[in-house]
Amino acid sequence: MIFNSTIFLVFFAVAFAVYAFLPHRAQNWWLLATSYFFYSSWDWRFLSLLLLSTGVDYVLAKAIEDSTSPRRRRSFLVFSMCVSLGVLGFFKYFNFFTDNLIALLTSMGFESHRWHLNIILPWGISFYTFQTMNYTIDVYRGHMKASRNFLDFAVFVSFWPHLVAGPIMRASVLLPQVQNPRTLSWERARDASWLILWGLFKKVVIADNLATIVDAVFGGRTPMTAPYVLVGVYAFAFQIYGDFSGYSDMARGFARLMGFDLMINFNSPYFSRNPAEFWRRWHISLSTWLRDYLYIPLGGNRHGVGRTYINLALTMLLGGLWHGAAWTFVAWGAYQGLLLCVHRALAGPERHKPTGEWQWRDVWSIVVMFQLACVGWLLFRAESMEQVWAMLSGLSRTGDVGWPDLSPWLALVILCAPLGFVEYVQERGGDPLAPMRLSLVPRTALLAVIMGGLWALGNTNSLAFIYFQF
Amino acid sequence: MQAHPTVRGIEAEIVRRAFWLLPVTFGLLLPAAKAFGWPLILLHPLPIATGARTLALLALAGAIIGVALVWFWRLGLARGGPKLGSWRLSIVLGMLLVLLLEWIARQPAAVHAVWAALAARAVRPEDYALRQAAMFRQATAPCRTEDGRPRLLVVGTSQLLNNVDYARLQRLLPDMEVKKFSMPGMYPTRMLMTGPRLRARTNDTIAVYWSEFDMCGVSKIDAGWYRPVANAKGMGQVVSQFPLGVFRAQWREVLDVGLASVSELWRDRDAFRLLMHRLGGGRVDAVSPPKAHVEPGTVGVGPYPAGLTNDAVFNRGLESACHLLKTWKDIGARVVVLEGSVSPSIHRAETAPRRLQARNMLEQLCRELGFTYFSEQEQSYVPGPADWRAAPYLKTECRAPFTDAVADAVRGVAPRSGSTRVSQEEVGVGRF
Numbered sequence: 001m002i003f004n005s006t007i008f009l010v011f012f013a014v015a016f017a018v019y020a021f022l023p024h025r026a027q028n029w030w031l032l033a034t035s036y037f038f039y040s041s042w043d044w045r046f047l048s049l050l051l052l053s054t055g056v057d058y059v060l061a062k063a064i065e066d067s068t069s070p071r072r073r074r075s076f077l078v079f080s081m082c083v084s085l086g087v088l089g090f091f092k093y094f095n096f097f098t099d100n101l102i103a104l105l106t107s108m109g110f111e112s113h114r115w116h117l118n119i120i121l122p123w124g125i126s127f128y129t130f131q132t133m134n135y136t137i138d139v140y141r142g143h144m145k146a147s148r149n150f151l152d153f154a155v156f157v158s159f160w161p162h163l164v165a166g167p168i169m170r171a172s173v174l175l176p177q178v179q180n181p182r183t184l185s186w187e188r189a190r191d192a193s194w195l196i197l198w199g200l201f202k203k204v205v206i207a208d209n210l211a212t213i214v215d216a217v218f219g220g221r222t223p224m225t226a227p228y229v230l231v232g233v234y235a236f237a238f239q240i241y242g243d244f245s246g247y248s249d250m251a252r253g254f255a256r257l258m259g260f261d262l263m264i265n266f267n268s269p270y271f272s273r274n275p276a277e278f279w280r281r282w283h284i285s286l287s288t289w290l291r292d293y294l295y296i297p298l299g300g301n302r303h304g305v306g307r308t309y310i311n312l313a314l315t316m317l318l319g320g321l322w323h324g325a326a327w328t329f330v331a332w333g334a335y336q337g338l339l340l341c342v343h344r345a346l347a348g349p350e351r352h353k354p355t356g357e358w359q360w361r362d363v364w365s366i367v368v369m370f371q372l373a374c375v376g377w378l379l380f381r382a383e384s385m386e387q388v389w390a391m392l393s394g395l396s397r398t399g400d401v402g403w404p405d406l407s408p409w410l411a412l413v414i415l416c417a418p419l420g421f422v423e424y425v426q427e428r429g430g431d432p433l434a435p436m437r438l439s440l441v442p443r444t445a446l447l448a449v450i451m452g453g454l455w456a457l458g459n460t461n462s463l464a465f466i467y468f469q470f
Numbered sequence: 471m472q473a474h475p476t477v478r479g480i481e482a483e484i485v486r487r488a489f490w491l492l493p494v495t496f497g498l499l500l501p502a503a504k505a506f507g508w509p510l511i512l513l514h515p516l517p518i519a520t521g522a523r524t525l526a527l528l529a530l531a532g533a534i535i536g537v538a539l540v541w542f543w544r545l546g547l548a549r550g551g552p553k554l555g556s557w558r559l560s561i562v563l564g565m566l567l568v569l570l571l572e573w574i575a576r577q578p579a580a581v582h583a584v585w586a587a588l589a590a591r592a593v594r595p596e597d598y599a600l601r602q603a604a605m606f607r608q609a610t611a612p613c614r615t616e617d618g619r620p621r622l623l624v625v626g627t628s629q630l631l632n633n634v635d636y637a638r639l640q641r642l643l644p645d646m647e648v649k650k651f652s653m654p655g656m657y658p659t660r661m662l663m664t665g666p667r668l669r670a671r672t673n674d675t676i677a678v679y680w681s682e683f684d685m686c687g688v689s690k691i692d693a694g695w696y697r698p699v700a701n702a703k704g705m706g707q708v709v710s711q712f713p714l715g716v717f718r719a720q721w722r723e724v725l726d727v728g729l730a731s732v733s734e735l736w737r738d739r740d741a742f743r744l745l746m747h748r749l750g751g752g753r754v755d756a757v758s759p760p761k762a763h764v765e766p767g768t769v770g771v772g773p774y775p776a777g778l779t780n781d782a783v784f785n786r787g788l789e790s791a792c793h794l795l796k797t798w799k800d801i802g803a804r805v806v807v808l809e810g811s812v813s814p815s816i817h818r819a820e821t822a823p824r825r826l827q828a829r830n831m832l833e834q835l836c837r838e839l840g841f842t843y844f845s846e847q848e849q850s851y852v853p854g855p856a857d858w859r860a861a862p863y864l865k866t867e868c869r870a871p872f873t874d875a876v877a878d879a880v881r882g883v884a885p886r887s888g889s890t891r892v893s894q895e896e897v898g899v900g901r902f
Binding site (some may be wrong): 451 | 476
């Protein structure tokens, strides 16, 4: 069951209608029931993983808090991390590591047989694992109290709007919202409706239609020449943004409707002027997680320049690997790490610029940063490193360009025009909800474009969100 | 730290800097659409038939529309901040704009333009089904001019589409206006949906070519097939043919087709999406996706044998055929039912009783309704085993005698008997 499916509409209508009339505690029970139903609608067997993750971290966090011995506290934390990362590692990386290990041993002359298992990757495992990990670590660090109510904790872990693709919420932010009564209002409903509608538009109109171009180019069904390689990569840049930020917006919208506030996951990332800013705007819940629970514990920038670069590179490398078990993701992570290191070396320690401080003279930096991001997307989307090289070498060929070759570019412009307008208003206005404050004419035109687009161009095939696989 | 401008400030800046953009855009767009619209739709150069005066007037009208929009925008900016009521107004106005688009999309000229544009762009093998849907929508568009002759509607599946030489059929039947209303997969059950689009009327002659295989071709509701041709009346007839269990199992498809039956924008969504990706045309040499690759010669073969063993599917097909014949009788049209045949290579043991069942039922009903039924033996051409190139399709050289057989059958019931048989020499094809 995914947000852009018809069955989800039925689910949400029932889930929300009942939720709205329940008192606070009953709402939490209902949320837990609907969240487990939501997750098990994909494959009920993996509900056990969710329960395992919830149970282990609930018990261990309490044990950490209750324990006075630093050694025992540390042991509990390590045990929690082993369980979380063990489950994640097995389901996500077992085949990748064994395949590569065997390939390495074979290349060294050792005889070994294949250990490949048919493992299905449970949806959202990376997201809820990171979420439970941040809870246990925060309790260990004393940043928050352990939850004494299993229901509240289970709702925090499994809250359906963000269960399978984030945002990865901090326990210190979401858990209090679960524990305390929530308010529903027309203003919240209005904001939520905008987020849901716009998120849906980004997914089923922009991302799913751009997928046609991307799949054709990356599937080798177009000439491997510069115009096609470029349009394929640019289209993927907007496809993945529309897909993922669309999901995040919808998740925020559904949560907001129910009285929750989820964190902003994307903040007009293609207006970034440098790699550091890009990572403050792109998948914010992951980048801040990596910063707080990986980069800073590794030492951050506190142990000299060289160590800072190593920490940056290692953080991004692991961030890349978090996305999936493939060398292309490792390469993507390494590339992002390299960009951050080079930028740090050139610009010095990053001056914190508020995102709204946008000037026309920044256009050049924005354009360059977008191109750099697109090189990353090429690594991210490619099936293999061989394909990356093939596409990069295709950039040197123009081929015979005719009118039909303009078609994907025109489609890209048409699909991204409304996105560009909204992003511009959001960026200049410094608020993702800024388009809601537009005056009558542009707001009406925008709503007509969204409604008409959903009606006439929206993909009804319920294509899964790209990030579900991570 | 620099503060963010207000959204009103951003808008005011856009209006101030780009106030000329809308009038200029509309001022250029309208005359350009008039002058280059059809060449761009058809991807074919055409002489500009519009006079300079008309173009100038259109430019002026476009500029006035643009100025009006800017003026409305300024007016909106001058008002207070957005309130909840203002949002409701926007939603209502937005919906009205979508309804306006829906109304425009329903206009015969717009329907013709959309499907003509699609036909010009659906050039790849995997576009075969959509291209044929485009042909069908164009052929049945209400804006098509007719010359007043009695019409012959050739209605059926890709068998009729591929096996009949329509130019030859028109030459053989000069007193009739031959209409190619066939589409791949248009079995009787699906024909219930397309039936109202044919706008059959008194004195029309309708030719169908039905075998037992046509009766078992529809086991489920295929939204992709129904969507482009859906209409409210046809939807009602299709719904009446399926048991409740099918709707329960396929409620998404039913909802999809139901929406298509009432909204042109929804109905044309496949066309819009393809057009958006092929505005400049499609590369014929592009490699097709491996799974979606459909050879015209293989279309319609897939579902044949499966439905033959399913009583419910077969009976539904027969009932649909009977329903259609009765509807056409009510309209006052004349109907010629030719018993269909396929390559003997796909005949199975279960085919024979089904064939007999279909033949008996259709023959009896035709007799009751006063229509003409031509069994295979009664037709002037019976394809031999060597005449088939694929299960339902004849070899190219066999299309002529098959077309002649259709013409012969039609002549027996045509409203005017003045049509003369065109000799083989006249139509330029040797006798087989």
